[in-house]
Amino acid sequence: MKRILIAAAVLSLAVIPASVSAWGSTGHRMIGMAAVRGLPDDLPAFLRSPAAAAEIGELAREPDRTKGAGQPHDRERDTAHFVDMIDDGRIMNAQGPSIDALPTLKSEYDAALIAAGESVNDAGYLPYAIMDGWQQLSRDFAYWRVLNAMEARETDPGKRAWYSEDRIRREALILRDAGYLAHYIGDGSQPHHTTIHYNGWDRDTPNPEGFTTSRQTHGAFEGAFTARVARLDAVESAMTAPKLDGFELRPRVATYLKTTLAEVTPFYRLEKAGGFRDADPRGATFATARLAAAASELRDMIATAWRASADVSIGWPAVKVAEVQAGTADPWLAMYGED
Template sequence: MRSVLLAAIAGLALAPSAAYAWGQTAHAVIDRAAIEAIPADGPVFLRKYEDYVAASATQPDAWRGDSENFSKIEEDPNHGWFREQFTFVKPIPRSRYEFVLALYKHYEKIKDSDPATAARTNVRWTGTLPYAAIEAYDRIVVCMRQVRAAQAEGRDASVPEQNCAFDVFRLGHYIGDGANPMHDSVNSDGWRGANPHGYTTDRTVHGRFESKFVDGIALTVADIAPRIGAPGREQGDMFDAVLAYLDQSGNKMEAVYKLEKRAGFADFTDKDVREMVYERTSAGAAMLRDMLCRAWAESAAPPAKVVPSPLDFTNPKFNPETGSAPD
């Protein structure tokens, strides 16, 4: 097992560099803090894979290279949720493909009357982050059931555990991205549109906040661990919880721009910028920890029997446009 993990980490070190979100530092800190905050009745087996998950924390960004365009087209939208771009979609569909269709229908409606807006009415410029997160979450529930089954039967659980660890770093990346307010707004890479307060339009603002400043303060797990708190989100709908989490983060977007006006994130002693980083990364770690614990709890029960199947034409929620019923 150790040799497998070391080989994986070595492979990551040799991989081509990519434009990272939060940066390796913050993503790894969020993942480590989440795993270390798992309580004794949670999926503690993940602690064996903490180094692997942390080393893989920015791997989803490596799937966005221009030279691997099939992967890029699928993966790029998973890292953002630009809420201003789809205010016309209410409620948010519980299906990735219904969301895509809603965007396309609006695009068709406005493409002639408002071509500039239409050009950004698509998944690349709206994002699909909550769908990527909940899809990874569902896969984690499945592999955790397999871990439990192996444990109950006295079998080696290492393979399903490794499968879980893979999807944990995927989920961790999307939740980590969502913790950064700049991933939850059209102003992700510099202020767009009307700008009465004179916020920066420099595209480097994103990296100066989430990478340069984070590295400059040498963020560690110890900085945020006391802020994570006790597990929560044991009840309620997880997709709704993800949407609420992204809204809470996105509501802090302008505060980030206000902080940038001070010193362009170049002053690593700035207590307010530090507080923003600590608060947002601890929120990401808490959300990830809560999702992992909730997945572990759900995995204790057998999968629900859905009758008729989501693919059955007789399912009352069946949508012929997508060929399936939403969750």
């Protein structure tokens, strides 16, 4: 609850230029656009188009824009933007669950936090939001594979027309779901969204290096500063090579968030040295690297979701995607429904 309350207080007092939402509009747009522009050639052409890059860039902002709808919406969604870890990757305190061994279900995660004397309102559940987003996108791709195959092969005009219409619907869903995944992966690259020191160094913990405790720290960095210094070409140049082989969702998400957590202390050292004033090149380099980390991870998450979608079954009665694509299964009942 503390982040939600702080965000409300920040907005009411107009203390910082943006609410505590990772990267603001500029950063989230760039992450989505850079990732899509870097997708491998084996992904569907509609997703690799300039229009798709722009659309996903815009949709990457959506989870921030829908805040404040009321309960239960806000309880379930607003806490998805962060996960507050201590230095060793445990969540909230030394008794909290480890990012490396999260329970399978969010309800089990809630129980583990309560046992550690914490609550998910304070801890956040960003890793679950990323995993859920990847799984949803993989299902979207599986349906698209079937629809695309059947639109090309179906001889019945009525069925072929329906496959075409449903493919168009599915493409819109893919863009939407990729945008939401873009947002949460973007949140995961901003150091403040992975730490108990999420808006100035936590005042209830030791601060031997004398880092700032200002409640303006978070928003000033990801909002106004990043908007001043970030450039799409620089973000794209800083992106890492794809890492697609041997992909496993849970350890990949944990590694990604721990990598960001390791940037918390470097951020505060740089802030102390004045690196985030005006358009300081040190701060610009830091922000660009974090945006590029998110764009690289989003590109890989989209690509691995596409790969995984070839080896699943969909619909009811269930039909294997690979068999439909090979022309050995008719998915009509599974796709359109028999009732």
